[in-house]
Amino acid sequence: MENKRYGHFDDQQREYVITDPRTPWPWINYLGNEDFFSLISNTAGGYSFYKDAKFRRITRYRYNNVPMDNGGRYFYINDGQAVWSPGWKPMKTPLDFYECRHGMGYTRITGRKNGVEASVLFFVPLKTWAEVQKLTLTNQSQEVKTLKLFSFEEWCLWNAATDMENFQRNFSTGEVEIEGSTIYHKTEYRERRNHYAYYHVNAEIQGFDTDRETFVGLYNEFSNPDAVMEGRPRNSHAHGWSPIASHYIEVTLQPGESKDLIFLLGYVENEQDKKFSAPQVINKDKAHATIEKLNTTEKVDMAFAQLCDYWDRLLDIYHVSTGNPKLDRMVNIWNQYQCMVTFNFSRSASFFESGVGRGMGFRDSNQDLVGFVHQIPPRARERIIDIASTQFPDGGCYHQYQPLTKRGNNDIGGGFNDDPCWLIFGTVAYIKETGDFSILDEMVPFDNQPGSEVTLFEHLKVSMDHVINNLGPHLLPLIGRADWNDCLNLNCFSWDPNESFQTTENKSEGSKAESLMIAGLFVVTGKQYVELCRKLGKDAEADRMQQAVDAMIAAVKKDGWDGEWYLRAYDYFGRKIGSNECEEAKIFIESQGWCTMAEIGAEDGMVGKALDSCKKYLECEHGMVLNNPAFTKYIYEYGEISSYPEGYKENAGIFCHNNPWVIIGETLAGRGNDAWSHYAKILPSYVEEKYQTLHKVEPYVNCQMVAGKDAFRPGEGKNSWLTGTAAWMWLTVSQYILGIKPQYDGLQIDPCLPETAKDYTIQRRFRDAEYTITIHPNGSQKGVKQVVVDGKAIEGNTIPYAAGKHIVEVTM
Ligand code: GLC
Numbered sequence: 001m002e003n004k005r006y007g008h009f010d011d012q013q014r015e016y017v018i019t020d021p022r023t024p025w026p027w028i029n030y031l032g033n034e035d036f037f038s039l040i041s042n043t044a045g046g047y048s049f050y051k052d053a054k055f056r057r058i059t060r061y062r063y064n065n066v067p068m069d070n071g072g073r074y075f076y077i078n079d080g081q082a083v084w085s086p087g088w089k090p091m092k093t094p095l096d097f098y099e100c101r102h103g104m105g106y107t108r109i110t111g112r113k114n115g116v117e118a119s120v121l122f123f124v125p126l127k128t129w130a131e132v133q134k135l136t137l138t139n140q141s142q143e144v145k146t147l148k149l150f151s152f153e154e155w156c157l158w159n160a161a162t163d164m165e166n167f168q169r170n171f172s173t174g175e176v177e178i179e180g181s182t183i184y185h186k187t188e189y190r191e192r193r194n195h196y197a198y199y200h201v202n203a204e205i206q207g208f209d210t211d212r213e214t215f216v217g218l219y220n221e222f223s224n225p226d227a228v229m230e231g232r233p234r235n236s237h238a239h240g241w242s243p244i245a246s247h248y249i250e251v252t253l254q255p256g257e258s259k260d261l262i263f264l265l266g267y268v269e270n271e272q273d274k275k276f277s278a279p280q281v282i283n284k285d286k287a288h289a290t291i292e293k294l295n296t297t298e299k300v301d302m303a304f305a306q307l308c309d310y311w312d313r314l315l316d317i318y319h320v321s322t323g324n325p326k327l328d329r330m331v332n333i334w335n336q337y338q339c340m341v342t343f344n345f346s347r348s349a350s351f352f353e354s355g356v357g358r359g360m361g362f363r364d365s366n367q368d369l370v371g372f373v374h375q376i377p378p379r380a381r382e383r384i385i386d387i388a389s390t391q392f393p394d395g396g397c398y399h400q401y402q403p404l405t406k407r408g409n410n411d412i413g414g415g416f417n418d419d420p421c422w423l424i425f426g427t428v429a430y431i432k433e434t435g436d437f438s439i440l441d442e443m444v445p446f447d448n449q450p451g452s453e454v455t456l457f458e459h460l461k462v463s464m465d466h467v468i469n470n471l472g473p474h475l476l477p478l479i480g481r482a483d484w485n486d487c488l489n490l491n492c493f494s495w496d497p498n499e500s501f502q503t504t505e506n507k508s509e510g511s512k513a514e515s516l517m518i519a520g521l522f523v524v525t526g527k528q529y530v531e532l533c534r535k536l537g538k539d540a541e542a543d544r545m546q547q548a549v550d551a552m553i554a555a556v557k558k559d560g561w562d563g564e565w566y567l568r569a570y571d572y573f574g575r576k577i578g579s580n581e582c583e584e585a586k587i588f589i590e591s592q593g594w595c596t597m598a599e600i601g602a603e604d605g606m607v608g609k610a611l612d613s614c615k616k617y618l619e620c621e622h623g624m625v626l627n628n629p630a631f632t633k634y635i636y637e638y639g640e641i642s643s644y645p646e647g648y649k650e651n652a653g654i655f656c657h658n659n660p661w662v663i664i665g666e667t668l669a670g671r672g673n674d675a676w677s678h679y680a681k682i683l684p685s686y687v688e689e690k691y692q693t694l695h696k697v698e699p700y701v702n703c704q705m706v707a708g709k710d711a712f713r714p715g716e717g718k719n720s721w722l723t724g725t726a727a728w729m730w731l732t733v734s735q736y737i738l739g740i741k742p743q744y745d746g747l748q749i750d751p752c753l754p755e756t757a758k759d760y761t762i763q764r765r766f767r768d769a770e771y772t773i774t775i776h777p778n779g780s781q782k783g784v785k786q787v788v789v790d791g792k793a794i795e796g797n798t799i800p801y802a803a804g805k806h807i808v809e810v811t812m
């Protein structure tokens with residue numbers, strides 16, 4: 001296997017440095033913090049949107065294109081001898097030097113050709129609805145350079161879905177305005193839209209283009225636009241067809257001279273009565289104001305410094321020094337960064353998620369916020385309320401909602417019976433991090449209906465009750481449309497390829513389909529709920545739920561155990577799934593993860609056996625597969641899971657999201673060596689060196705799925721960035737391996753480590769306190785002997801919360 005390197009980590013700068021533009025797949029980064037977001041690849045491909053990648057797409061992007069990753073924010077430099085782009089694409093002129101540095105909320109791409117360096121810093125400043133592109137041109141030669149520079153963006157007609165299909169309309173609606181060095185995109189502004197976009201540069205321009213075909217030429221490509229190749233802009237004014245924005249600037253550089261140009265891609269919303277400044281003329285006040293804030297190098301450098309400070313502060317909240325750079329860089333930088341990105345985007349926009357398909361997932365967002373809550377708790381709080389507002393009075397919920405409207409998405413519907421439990425999981429994590437119990441008193445509607453408000457606590461209650469009210473013949477939870485595994489469709493029998501497994505009729509009437517994964521999830525979240533009720537003095541409610549939890553444990557022990565592992569489910573007809581009796585897929589990972597996390601039957605040796613079975617049947621070189629053996633044929637009683645070829649996705653892929661469940665199970669059982677070896681297998685920095693070519697996708701973040709042992713190419717990664725893996729990897733390492741666990745009253749210290757672990761120190765900001773915690777492992781995998789806080793030994797292993805700075809020494 002070819003093992004070429006495409007890049008490396010720079011931990012000092014907190015960057016991943018890509019040194020060859022022809023990565024095995026575009027390696028991307030995310031810009032933006034709250035409202036305005038961009039995706040940017042290592043060759044400057046990608047797009048921007050405001051809040052919602054479907055409804056407010058600002059620039060156009062064509063997925064699954066030929067060639068790959070075509071379209072983005074492009075610069076063309078025509079120096080008279082060559083035409084080139086700093087990010088290599090789209091010109092693909094061989095460069096004398098190329099480098100892309102993906103950092104925290106920014107990307108810097110540098111190219112050199114014929115003695116000129118062009119370096120572009122892309123970022124979205126805090127609290128700003130615009131992407132900055134700071135282009136620095138430097139003449140590194142001994143002669144004067146005269147360059148013709150063209151910028152390029154292609155506008156999307158706002159709705160990314162109809163933009164790609166409704167051409168009979170789209171080709172007639174496009175409208176722009178040009179004012180000085182700013183090109184405004186105002187399609188549909190004349191009617192119902194009150195928003196426009198703009199592309200500005202802080203210099204006088206010598207020309208422009210806004211009509212794509214005029215600029216590119218109908219039969220050309222981004223790599224040979226007529227205007228650029230001829231070095232002559234057309235000053236075109238788009239009417240319909242495909243509006244773009246391109247500035248033309250002539251730049252002369254003396255030997256050694258350097259010049260900055262600040263490009264700004266922005267978005268504006270106007271009040272209804274302030275839309276126009278004259279008939280047909282958009283009100284540009286807000287655009288002018290943003291431009292004014294970012295129109296010099298000094299202002300932009302300041303905004304960039306603020307962004308870097310922001311990330312310094314976020315990443316200071318939890319910082320470990322173990323002396324192992326592969327671990328430290330994931331814990332301190334990339335895993336936390338990916339958690340922020342998944343919190344922001346859920347599963348909506350990546351290079352695998354088109355931004356038009358999915359909104360925010362009920363279960364997904366609850367899990368994502370657990371990885372993010374320590375960073376900006378108020379945003380997690382708001383998210384919890386948004387999610388709970390899409391719930392129904394019986395505890396069921398819409399599976400997804402749209403970020404722009406915050407309304408449940410009817411197209412996907414509901415009935416995924418694991419969904420309600422995740423609300424407890426998310427809310428408890430928030431309260432333990434912040435100590436803010438007041439969130440439970442917030443009045444939250446059902447299905448966003450005014451007048452239906454009850455307290456958030458009440459939402460938690462109906463969530464638990466939803467499971468209790470939907471038990472099957474073995475007193476195990478009915479699965480509904482599906483549990484966490486969207487592709488185990490036990491109530492959907494489809495022979496029609498035109499039906500979607502996710503939304504076709506859910507024949508739950510009379511169904512005996514039960515889920516052991518929900519059973520484990522219910523026990524874990526049920527115990528959390530009981531603890532919360534006790535804390536609130538709601539003892540009767542705590543007792544009621546404890547009984548339900550005990551009953552669930554009993555049901556799992558009675559009808560959920562297969563001898564060496566936990567069953568996965570019962571199907572519609574009440575037949576076992578994930579049993580030694582089955583022909584294929586005898587064992588599944590999800591129920592092993594959740595039932596071991598719930599410690600069901602630990603006293604009878606069930607947990608230990610289940611964990612051993614994971615090692616024996618699910619583990620391979622690249623991680624643990626979802627099920628084994630893989631399905632080799634379609635089983636219409638099981639649905640989508642058996643539709644995938646062996647080793648891919650939910651059919652025996654390494655679906656990274658669920659590996660941490662087993663790893664946490666290992667840590668609870670005190671098996672630090674096993675926990676660590678499972679963890680390291682899917683830790684990107686460990687995969688980075690060995691598998692740059694095989695793995696394909698970004699080596700600095702987790703991907704959703706790595707092809708499993710039964711696949712044609714085991715180890716190949718897909719669906720990078722937007723995966724619950726981020727939050728679960730974070731929870732696993734921060735709380736269960738390194739062992740710092742927020743509790744209602746303080747920080748519990750309970751690491752579970754490999755025998756080889758050495759002393760390590762964690763800086764942890766927690767509410768208004770700052771702890772410096774040093775752990776001294778002694779070769780045992782688990783068990784804290786003594787915790788000394790500020791020189792005094794405490795009882796037990798939970799540091800009682802107290803504001804201020806504290807030094808903690810932990811012996812194991
Ligand atoms: C995807 C979905 C998630 C689901 C998982 C397993 O990651 O976003 O909701 O649980 O697949 O099917």
Ligand code: GLC
Nearest residue numbers: 358485486487502640649650
């Ligand atoms: C597909 C994917 C799965 C995802 C589901 C919901 O089935 O395989 O991972 O959760 O779609 O969108």
